[in-house]
Amino acid sequence: MDYFEVVQQRHSVRSYKPDPVEPEKLQRILECARLAPTAANRQAYKVVVVATEGNKAILQHIYRNAWFVQAPYLLCVCSVPGKCWVRNDKKNYSDVDAGIVMDHMILAATALGLGTCWVAAFDVDAARAILKLDDAWEPIVFTPLGYPNDNTFKKVRKPLEETVIYTGLDLGDYQMTAKKQAQLQKEAIRSSLGRVPLLRKIRNTLLRDG
Numbered sequence: 001m002d003y004f005e006v007v008q009q010r011h012s013v014r015s016y017k018p019d020p021v022e023p024e025k026l027q028r029i030l031e032c033a034r035l036a037p038t039a040a041n042r043q044a045y046k047v048v049v050v051a052t053e054g055n056k057a058i059l060q061h062i063y064r065n066a067w068f069v070q071a072p073y074l075l076c077v078c079s080v081p082g083k084c085w086v087r088n089d090k091k092n093y094s095d096v097d098a099g100i101v102m103d104h105m106i107l108a109a110t111a112l113g114l115g116t117c118w119v120a121a122f123d124v125d126a127a128r129a130i131l132k133l134d135d136a137w138e139p140i141v142f143t144p145l146g147y148p149n150d151n152t153f154k155k156v157r158k159p160l161e162e163t164v165i166y167t168g169l170d171l172g173d174y175q176m177t178a179k180k181q182a183q184l185q186k187e188a189i190r191s192s193l194g195r196v197p198l199l200r201k202i203r204n205t206l207l208r209d210g
């Protein structure tokens, strides 16, 4: 399956066979998570692999639909927001990082003939307690991982005209404020200092010692 077929084939699977998932396949999927990009390459996430066998009743507290525990595995992507990259307007990119990691795994699973379904409407408290998650981790999304038991699926999507905007001819005006200019200059100096090893050391020492 090439990439375009994988994207076409991926769909939310809400019925799974009990067939086991080969360990090599699971490993390849996890390797795709490892290769996923994250903002500033922080890699501040955890993938929790949960075996459902023998744990189905308790796992149903996390998400009540029966199909959630039908597959042999659940994958949960947790971000570690305290360690993720934060833009200078304070936007934390932890959710984006976690989404990319999960999407890498989900597309890999599709390429390997496995089914998945993004699940965000889960009970966070139950997930934290049952999976014994570290307080610093935030569970973002789950998916079951197993062989699909559905033969058909339908993609219901808006036409491209509703979601894509081509622009370039009629762009808005933008005048940078003096405050913003000063801030950018400060950031440029800071990052160029950071590239010189000795200065970086001095800067780090100064920052550390206040």
Ligand SMILES: Cc1cc2nc3c(=O)[nH]c(=O)nc-3n(C[C@H](O)[C@H](O)[C@H](O)COP(=O)(O)O)c2cc1C
Binding pocket: 010, 011, 012, 013, 117, 118, 119, 120, 121, 122, 141, 153, 154, 155
């Ligand atoms: C971030 C995210 C969260 C989702 N959460 C749920 C969920 O909690 N339960 C569920 O049944 N489907 C969930 N879905 C699946 C969507 O409903 C589904 O992807 C969408 O309807 C498109 O259908 P498709 O995946 O078959 O292409 C979620 C999807 C995304 C991307």
